[in-house]
Amino acid sequence: MSSDPNFTGQSTESLVTEAKEALRRRKPGRIERVGDHLKREWQLYLLLIPTILWLLVFLYKPMYGLQIAFKDYSVFRGLAASPWVGFEHFQTLFGNDQFLRALRNTIYISMLSLIFGFPMPIILAVMFNEILHQTFKKTAQTIVYLPHFISSVIIAGIVITAFSPSAGIVNTVMGWFGLEPIYFLTKSEWFRPIFVGTSIWQEAGFQSIVYLAAIAGISPTLYESAVVDGASRWQMVWKITVPSILPTIIIMLIIRIGNMLEVSFEMIILLYQPATYETADVVNTFIYRQGIQGGQYDLAGAAGLFNAVVAFVLVMTANTISKRYSRTSLW
Amino acid sequence: MLNMNLYSRGDKLFVVTNMVLIGLFTISTLYPFIYIASLSMSTGFEARAGNVTLTPVGFTLEAYKQVLSEPLFWSSYKNTFIYTIGGTLMSLAFIIPGAYALSRPQLYGRRFWNLMVAFTMWFHAGMIPFFLNMRDLGLLDSYFGIIIGFAVNGFNIILLRNFFEGIPQSFEEAARMDGANEFQVLWKVYVPLSKPAIATVALFCIVSRWNGLFWAMVLLQDEEKIPLQVYLRKVIAELSDDEEFATSLLSAAYSFETVSAAIIVCSIIPILLIYPFLQKYFSKGILLGGVKE
Amino acid sequence: MSGVSLKGIIKAYGAVQVVHGIDLEVQEKEFVVLVGPSGCGKSTTLRMIAGLEEISDGELTIDGRFVNRVAPKDRDVAMVFQNYALYPHLNVADNIAFGLRIRKESKETIASSVDEVGEILGLTPYLDRRPADLSGGQRQRVAMGRAIVRRPKVFLFDEPLSNLDAKLRTQMRAEIKRLHKRLGVTSIYVTHDQVEAMTLADRIVVMHDGRIEQVGSPMDLFLNPANTFVASFLGSPPMNMVKARIVAGDQGPVAEFDGQSLPLAQIPALQNSVGKAVTLGIRPEFVTVAANGTPGCVNVDVDLVETLGSEALIHASLQGDPFVIRTETLGHLGMLGDISGFTIEPDLIRVFDAESGAALPGQGTKS
Numbered sequence: 001m002s003s004d005p006n007f008t009g010q011s012t013e014s015l016v017t018e019a020k021e022a023l024r025r026r027k028p029g030r031i032e033r034v035g036d037h038l039k040r041e042w043q044l045y046l047l048l049i050p051t052i053l054w055l056l057v058f059l060y061k062p063m064y065g066l067q068i069a070f071k072d073y074s075v076f077r078g079l080a081a082s083p084w085v086g087f088e089h090f091q092t093l094f095g096n097d098q099f100l101r102a103l104r105n106t107i108y109i110s111m112l113s114l115i116f117g118f119p120m121p122i123i124l125a126v127m128f129n130e131i132l133h134q135t136f137k138k139t140a141q142t143i144v145y146l147p148h149f150i151s152s153v154i155i156a157g158i159v160i161t162a163f164s165p166s167a168g169i170v171n172t173v174m175g176w177f178g179l180e181p182i183y184f185l186t187k188s189e190w191f192r193p194i195f196v197g198t199s200i201w202q203e204a205g206f207q208s209i210v211y212l213a214a215i216a217g218i219s220p221t222l223y224e225s226a227v228v229d230g231a232s233r234w235q236m237v238w239k240i241t242v243p244s245i246l247p248t249i250i251i252m253l254i255i256r257i258g259n260m261l262e263v264s265f266e267m268i269i270l271l272y273q274p275a276t277y278e279t280a281d282v283v284n285t286f287i288y289r290q291g292i293q294g295g296q297y298d299l300a301g302a303a304g305l306f307n308a309v310v311a312f313v314l315v316m317t318a319n320t321i322s323k324r325y326s327r328t329s330l331w
Numbered sequence: 332m333l334n335m336n337l338y339s340r341g342d343k344l345f346v347v348t349n350m351v352l353i354g355l356f357t358i359s360t361l362y363p364f365i366y367i368a369s370l371s372m373s374t375g376f377e378a379r380a381g382n383v384t385l386t387p388v389g390f391t392l393e394a395y396k397q398v399l400s401e402p403l404f405w406s407s408y409k410n411t412f413i414y415t416i417g418g419t420l421m422s423l424a425f426i427i428p429g430a431y432a433l434s435r436p437q438l439y440g441r442r443f444w445n446l447m448v449a450f451t452m453w454f455h456a457g458m459i460p461f462f463l464n465m466r467d468l469g470l471l472d473s474y475f476g477i478i479i480g481f482a483v484n485g486f487n488i489i490l491l492r493n494f495f496e497g498i499p500q501s502f503e504e505a506a507r508m509d510g511a512n513e514f515q516v517l518w519k520v521y522v523p524l525s526k527p528a529i530a531t532v533a534l535f536c537i538v539s540r541w542n543g544l545f546w547a548m549v550l551l552q553d554e555e556k557i558p559l560q561v562y563l564r565k566v567i568a569e570l571s572d573d574e575e576f577a578t579s580l581l582s583a584a585y586s587f588e589t590v591s592a593a594i595i596v597c598s599i600i601p602i603l604l605i606y607p608f609l610q611k612y613f614s615k616g617i618l619l620g621g622v623k624e
Numbered sequence: 625m626s627g628v629s630l631k632g633i634i635k636a637y638g639a640v641q642v643v644h645g646i647d648l649e650v651q652e653k654e655f656v657v658l659v660g661p662s663g664c665g666k667s668t669t670l671r672m673i674a675g676l677e678e679i680s681d682g683e684l685t686i687d688g689r690f691v692n693r694v695a696p697k698d699r700d701v702a703m704v705f706q707n708y709a710l711y712p713h714l715n716v717a718d719n720i721a722f723g724l725r726i727r728k729e730s731k732e733t734i735a736s737s738v739d740e741v742g743e744i745l746g747l748t749p750y751l752d753r754r755p756a757d758l759s760g761g762q763r764q765r766v767a768m769g770r771a772i773v774r775r776p777k778v779f780l781f782d783e784p785l786s787n788l789d790a791k792l793r794t795q796m797r798a799e800i801k802r803l804h805k806r807l808g809v810t811s812i813y814v815t816h817d818q819v820e821a822m823t824l825a826d827r828i829v830v831m832h833d834g835r836i837e838q839v840g841s842p843m844d845l846f847l848n849p850a851n852t853f854v855a856s857f858l859g860s861p862p863m864n865m866v867k868a869r870i871v872a873g874d875q876g877p878v879a880e881f882d883g884q885s886l887p888l889a890q891i892p893a894l895q896n897s898v899g900k901a902v903t904l905g906i907r908p909e910f911v912t913v914a915a916n917g918t919p920g921c922v923n924v925d926v927d928l929v930e931t932l933g934s935e936a937l938i939h940a941s942l943q944g945d946p947f948v949i950r951t952e953t954l955g956h957l958g959m960l961g962d963i964s965g966f967t968i969e970p971d972l973i974r975v976f977d978a979e980s981g982a983a984l985p986g987q988g989t990k991s
Contacts, residue, residue: 028693033678036693037439043513044432048444051429054483058464059451065460079463124356130349140357142610147360149602149609151542153560154595157567158363161370167588169366172381205360209613233342266545270564284458291459292549304457312454319453504676505709509723509770510697519722523713 069302075295082298089302099303102286105279110260112196118256120204122249125211126241130233144205156270159198160185185271188279195271195280199264214248215241251322258318261311283307364599371395371593375586394589398597406555407562408597410474411541414558417478419536425483426491426532431517433488434495435503445492452485465550472553481539481546487532494528495521531612538609541602559598566591627652627810628673628778633682635668635834643668644834645682650812655804657813659821660831660857667782669831670814674703674780687777702771703780707787708763710755710770717742717751720769727774741769744803761792768800772807781813785820797823818858822846830854848974848988852981855905855974861937861948866904867978870897879904879975882943884922889970893986903981905974908950911966913938921965924949929961938963 028036038045069089071082093099124144131137147155162168163184171181184190222240231239265284272280283303291300338346365385370378374389382388398404432438433445455461470476498521506516522529544560551557569587602609628650635643643665650656658666671677673684675696684692691699702723710719717738724734742748745765755763764784771779781800785793801824804811815821821828822842830837830845830853838850849855855863868881876890877898886904888894914921924940924947931953938949949966975984 034439037437040695041437041513044435044438047428047513047517048432048438051425051432051483051488052444052447054425054479055447055451057468058461058480058483059456062456062460062464063454065464066456068460068463124353127349127353130346131353132346133350136350136354140353143357144360145610145613146364146606149538149542149606150599151544151560151563153542153544153563153567154599157563157591157595158367160567161367161588161592162363164588167370167378167381167383167586169381169384172384175381201360205356206613232339233345269545270567287458288549292462297459297463301457301459304459308455308457315453499707499709501705501707501709502711504674504696505703505705505770506722506726507676508674508696508701508703509774510726515726519726520711523711 066301066305066308068298069305071298073298073301075297085298089299090306092299093303093306098281099283099286101278102281102283106261106263106282106284108279109192109195109263109282112192113199113263114256114260116196117200117204118253120200121207122211122245124204125208125215125245126237128208128212129215129241130237141205145209146205147202148206150202152264152267152270155198155202156267159194159271163194186273186275188276191272191276191280195268198271199267210252211245211248214245218244247325250325254318254322254325258315259311260314261307367592367595371589371596373589375584375589378588379586391584393584394593395597397585397590398593403554403562404559404594404597407557407559410556411559411598413474414477414543414547415537415540417474418481418540419533421478421482422484422487422536423529423533426487427522427529428517429483430488430491431495431521434492436500448485448488452489462549471550472556474556476550477547480550481543487535491525491528491532494525498524527612530608534605534609534612537605538602563591563594563598566594627654627687628812629683629685630669630673631683631685633669633672633684634680635665635672635677636680641680642834643672646836648829648836648839650810652810653808655801655811655813655824655826656829657815657821657825657827658829658831659815659818660837662816664831665834666814666816666831670703670780670782670812673778673812674701675699699778700776701778701780702774702776703782704767704771704784706783708755708767708784710763710766712755715752715754716747716758716766716769719755719766720747720773723770723774737773741773744772744806745769760788761796764788764796765799768803772803772809777810779809779811781811781815783815784813785815786817793820800824819860822858828858830857832857848983849905850983852903852905852976855976859907859909861908861950863974864906864908864942864947865945866906866942866947867945868902868904870894870900870902870975872898879973886922886968886973887970888973888975889987891986893984894975897975897984901978902984903976903978905976906947906968907972908937908948910972911949911951911968913949913951913963914965914967915962918965918967921967923965926963929963 065079068079068082070084070086071079072085072088073079073082128137128141131140163170165171165181165183170184174181182190184194218240222244223236226236226240261283263282263284265282265288268280268282268285269288272285284307287300287303287307290296290303294300366383369385369387370383371394372387372390372392373383374391374393377383377388429448433441433448435441438444465471465476465480468476470480502520502524503516506520511519542560543558544564547558547561548564551561628648630646630648633643633646634641646665646669648656658669660666668677672679673686675691675694679692682692683690686699686701711722714722720738720741721734724737729737738751739748742751745768747762747765747769750758750762755766758766764787767784784800785796788796797820800813804824813820813824825842827839828842828845829839832853838845838854840848845854845858849858849863852865856865866879866881868879868886870877870888871880871885872878873885873887875887877888877894879886879888879902881904922942924942926938926940928939930937930939934953936951936953938951940947940949949963974987976982977984
């Protein structure tokens with residue numbers, strides 16, 4: 001051992017310690033860095049895992065299950081063993097009068113809701129802003145927000161009761177004017193006005209919050225200088241309030257168009273009946289009847305896939321437009 | 332605000348007209364509720380005859396007696412509480428940790444995970460695959476199925492994530508240097524700092540759980556397990572579909588109209604009780620969730 | 625020894641390097657201030673020491689221990705944040721105790737430590753209050769209390785005074801200095817305010833674009849800046865910069881500019897640089913004002929005289945560049961209007977290479 005001329009008397013232990021120290025000090029490689037990160041942050045991933053797993057099990061797995069739209073599904077064989085049929089279900093759908101009717105109704109009802117439902121919250125917000133009496137304003141707001149929180153069953157219950165031919169208030173009032181009672185909910189021509197009117201009644205107040213927030217962001221000095229310039233309240237509405245919230249209006253319009261296919265079918269299920277299918281049946285209620293109630297899972301699944309893809313394209317287009325719009329308009 | 336006395340005549344007219352219109356809209360919102368409440372406290376005879384317009388006619392609480400003596404009403408009420416409380420707690424148990432993790436800049440693949448959440452808001456597989464999935468998981472006709480199956484939603488995660496992102500990073504860093512681990516940072520610092528946002532999310536969950544109808548209707552066949560809304564729907568559907576059955580219930584004291592009005596009143600009351608909180612947090616919530624993505 | 629040592633510390637985000645290799649030895653009990661304009665990498669460097677940012681390359685040792693890959697909580701350092709990061713839902717005592725509770729100290733230890741810290745910082749009457757009910761200065765003290773209660777080996781300060789108003793800042797500056805004297809803990813302090821740097825530091829580290837420009841005692845940096853960046857960064861108002869050329873005069877090197885001249889110190893570096901284009905650095909405080917016609921005086925065009933009470937700032941221009949003179953008002957009051965130039969001792973002029981900006985070697989005054 002001592003024959004080594006370089007031996008300086010250093011102990012083995014200190015050599016080992018030194019080597020270990022050198023190993024420790026060397027720059028960590030890529031994998032080691034990931035290891036370091038996980039060692040330090042593993043708890044973060046533990047917090048994330050349940051949510052991700054939930055998404056996979058309850059939302060992403062059904063997306064995999066969408067293949068049912070291309071299969072001849074049999075409950076006994078299960079999804080995997082059911083044979084592929086290509087676009088057969090889609091061909092059936094587009095030759096199916098009921099489906100085409102549902103598609104038309106969906107678009108029709110969405111358009112009506114958009115035309116009559118979209119301006120209402122804006123008008124309400126502008127009007128609320130013009131109310132000077134704070135207690136009156138607060139009370140009115142408290143009341144008009146309320147229907148948003150009421151379940152669709154209750155709203156439907158109120159509608160059914162109010163429009164009932166014998167006891168309903170609508171027919172009672174019509175009776176005062178000598179009009180014959182109408183059983184509104186069995187008349188297909190009345191379904192859309194009642195449905196759209198109900199949803200405006202239920203949501204317009206609450207939707208005005210977004211615009212009220214935008215109005216609250218307008219600098220009061222704009223109004224003060226307009227007053228000094230001799231502008232009337234009416235002029236201030238058109239020259240200051242509306243132009244100031246125009247970006248919000250446009251963004252909301254784009255979002256609204258993006259969500260056009262989301263007709264609240266829960267309410268339709270509650271209000272429609274075979275007599276009004278002609279005007280009331282939308283894609284989602286069609287899917288519900290064919291699929292859940294009728295057991296034709298594959299055909300209904302195909303209709304659902306069609307609906308989802310169109311909705312996705314609409315939403316993504318709207319997102320892209322609104323992103324571009326908000327960037328150029330704000331900066 | 333500006334002094335009313337300084338207004339011109341045109342402005343005064345404008346302000347008054349505006350107030351009247353808002354007043355009318357407010358009354359039209361409130362009236363149906365008053366109508367239903369009055370109906371529920373009128374006699375069945377008067378209700379059937381269409382004599383109830385504003386106040387109860389022939390005041391009676393017979394309809395409530397009918398409702399409260401129905402065991403299905405009580406079991407569905409109890410179930411709604413189970414679904415609402417259980418579902419909200421379950422949602423928070425997923426959403427708070429998930430949103431926190433997604434808000435941390437040091438999370439690897441953060442963009443990917445966030446996209447995975449946002450994507451579920453843009454694309455949904457739809458009714459049929461979701462239903463079949465629940466069936467395959469053995470979650471039909473199960474309390475647990477309803478509670479877990481709707482625990483997470485993208486909007487609530489993003490809302491809370493945005494709030495967490497708005498809290499200065501230095502709060503986490505200070506706690507880290509003090510020796511706190513992620514769980515402690517979240518539980519002892521971020522959760523207390525985020526009480527308003529968590530309250531908002533909790534209220535969103537409570538309202539959607541309390542009002543939830545469609546999936547409870549589809550997934551639950553067992554009458555013992557149905558929530559209030561499904562029960563209410565059964566009653567109302569019978570009212571509109573089955574005239575004969577409705578007539579059979581006709582008596583002097585109560586009618587189908589008054590009974591269903593009474594159930595409506597009973598199921599609105601809890602929402603009215605939490606309404607002050609709802610109003611306080613909801614408007615903030617929709618604005619917060621709208622900021623990004 | 626609980627010093628901090630940085631060897632070739634680099635921070636890169638992907639391909640972008642923001643800190644280009646910092647070498648620094650902080651001695652035990654030393655108070656070192658990192659100063660520089662925003663974006664110079666000083667905060668990033670501090671955060672790497674704290675463990676809040678990963679170190680891309682280089683070696684960091686604290687108290688002789690290699691800590692590159694050690695978690696922040698295990699580095700035995702404490703940090704005071706710019707926004708204080710006080711927990712609004714906890715009162716002062718609980719804020720201070722937070723770290724001790726996390727570390728599962730005994731109740732008695734926590735109580736006595738909190739009391740002691742409250743005593744040191746004069747927070748005893750406020751221990752039950754929430755941060756929202758405190759003044760800016762008190763919050764600042766709580767933030768420091770939270771750091772010192774753990775008795776760490778090193779204190780890190782990230783612009784702790786920048787949220788305070790000017791008066792409070794002066795007061796807190798003095799308190800931090802006193803606290804450091806009392807506790808004697810190694811401290812690293814980041815600021816963009818050169819006054820804080822000058823008053824607090826044992827040694828100042830001037831940083832610029834992710835590099836260290838100069839390290840030294842405050843007076844050393846003030847008197848002998850290594851380059852034009854340091855010269856113009858430290859001092860208020862900053863050092864005047866005058867473009868000139870060195871020529872050989874009768875008695876030694878002379879700086880020539882704008883048809884005027886100034887004799888320079890007789891040191892080899894300057895004597896050997898005849899013909900060189902240079903930048904003269906002249907501190908506003910080091911010149912003597914002169915009235916019209918004083919022999920050897922450099923003439924400037926005076927724009928404006930600002931009187932600040934005991935002193936006055938004379939804003940002038942020389943060769944079209946701004947030139948500021950700081951002078952006592954006492955004794956000059958009658959002539960402030962007549963001033964048209966200045967004189968200066970050759971030793972007090974600093975000469976920098978016009979191209980590189982580096983100070984020519986061999987100049988300097990011992991502080």
